[in-house]
Amino acid sequence: MYDVASALVDGRTGEGIRRKADHADSLYSAAGYAQTGALLATIVVFLVWFHRARVNAEVFDPFGHSKSRGWAIGGWFVPILNLWRPRRVMLDIWDASIRQGSRTTHGLVNVWWALWLASLVAYRDSTAEHRDARTALEIQHAAGRATFADAADIAAALLAILVVLRLTRMQHEKALRGPAGTAL
Known part of the structure; x- marks a missing residue:
């Protein structure tokens, strides 16, 4: 699209x-449909994971959450x-999942x-401009x-993958250690 428009601008x-x-x-249209399909599938998978991580975090720290499940x-x-609300929930999950005594x-x-x-802002602006x-x-x-x-969406998606991997690993390690205060 950019190249064609450039050719037209050049006369x-x-x-x-x-x-x-x-x-x-x-x-452009096909890419939009593909992106929408991928986004919808990702939303479902992410929300299932996110809710599950929240439930797990409640086991680790039942009173450390400012928002309900x-x-x-x-x-x-x-x-x-x-x-801002999902970020707040994520931070509560993160804090509950960190190894006891660790700084995070x-x-x-x-x-x-x-x-x-x-x-989100870039997408909204580009859609309106288009x-x-x-x-x-x-x-x-x-x-x-x-x-x-x-590009911003891809970067955010890559960081979301890192967040999911890191938090899942933190929860796995914490679960393997068992209840706090018990000797292994």
């Missing part, structure tokens, strides 16, 4: 550019609250969350913004 026209534009539109899923769907930082969670929010684009230059700019939004 190149003709049947070849028209075919490339049609092909770019088809690819329901917020592990519901917090993602309540407008405005979904900008929330750096990985905070960077993941910041990138995820940035990707929808309103009327000239080749506007389409080119919108395609560049969409590429940035996708």
Whole structure:
């Protein structure tokens, strides 16, 4: 899309550019459907994992949670609250899952969350810009913004994978150690 718009901005026209534009539109649409399908599947898997991690964390520390179990899923769907509530639940889970006596930082969670929010804003802006684009230059700019939004989304997804792996490992190790205060 970006390359076709660039060609149009440079003044190149003709049947070849028209075919490339049609092909770019088809690819853009197919990529959107693929991304939506992958996102929906990932949402389901992540929410099941997140709720399970919250239940596990309650076993490790029954009184260390500022929000109830329901917020592990519901917090993602309540407008405005979904900008910070899931992060708060994640931090409670993280803190409950850390090895007793260890110091923990929330750096990985905070960077993941910041990138995820940035990707949401970038996606929203690029979608609006693409929808309103009327000239080749506007389409080119919108395609560049969409590429940035996708890059931010990929970075957030990679960090989410690291968060899931790290937290799952922390919970596994804590479960293997057994109840606190008992000699092994």
